[in-house]
Amino acid sequence: MGLAKTEMFTDEQNEIALFAKVFGHPARVSILQHLFKINACVCGDLVNEIGLAQPTISQHLKELKLLGLIKGNVEGTSVCYCIDTANWSKMKRVMLQFLDQDVSKTDCC
Amino acid sequence: MGLAKTEMFTDEQNEIALFAKVFGHPARVSILQHLFKINACVCGDLVNEIGLAQPTISQHLKELKLLGLIKGNVEGTSVCYCIDTANWSKMKRVMLQFLDQDVSKTDCC
């Protein structure tokens, strides 16, 4: 069917999956790493940095923006994108809670 | 195209994306949380726990196994699945390095 049955999972599970899904493409990982490195960025830089076409980058930026992980300010004809630090911290808390589950007792087989 | 151009990204970026992708579905998040909680599990339990059909669960388990995050031991007619703690820790290290990027200086716009 290709459709995740989100209604049968908890809000927490769906939230983790949504965040993880946006990290599930190397272009978006690359964009985020670049934004962290540069501390300020216009989309044109990203198109040159990564080898993807401008509409493709724009689409990936849109998805990151939709989840609130980045924000963009219009500056003339270009747009300045950067990490939304508050939301990034919130996301990190959710993901860490999932990743940091106690591993010490689970090796059973 | 529906195909990620992995060759234009670093190994690290592709690795992060692969791990994230497997967490990008609430069913797999749910399976992993259940395995952590129970410390041992047969597939039948998961089919009852989660509301998905047996072939669907089996498919999700296969993907988790492919990345090495879980391992399964055959015990009679059933299979005991559990977290592969060593690989989980390796994955955690990779993901934490990505998530823990310094957020203090990036609020630029």
Added chain:
DNA sequence: AACATTAATCGTATAATTGCAATAAACAAA
């Protein structure tokens, strides 16, 4: 051997994702 139980695989339908050319939109500069 015949049957039951459990999980994996196959086949297939449907939906989501990815990528980009073409175009539109917004703004600056001449």
Added chain:
DNA sequence: TTTGTTTATTGCAATTATACGATTAATGTT
């Protein structure tokens, strides 16, 4: 106003992901 620059949107094709019925495979039970 016309032209150039930059980003967003549209439309489409190709690929991947999700889900499950039907079947197979493997093992245990009688």
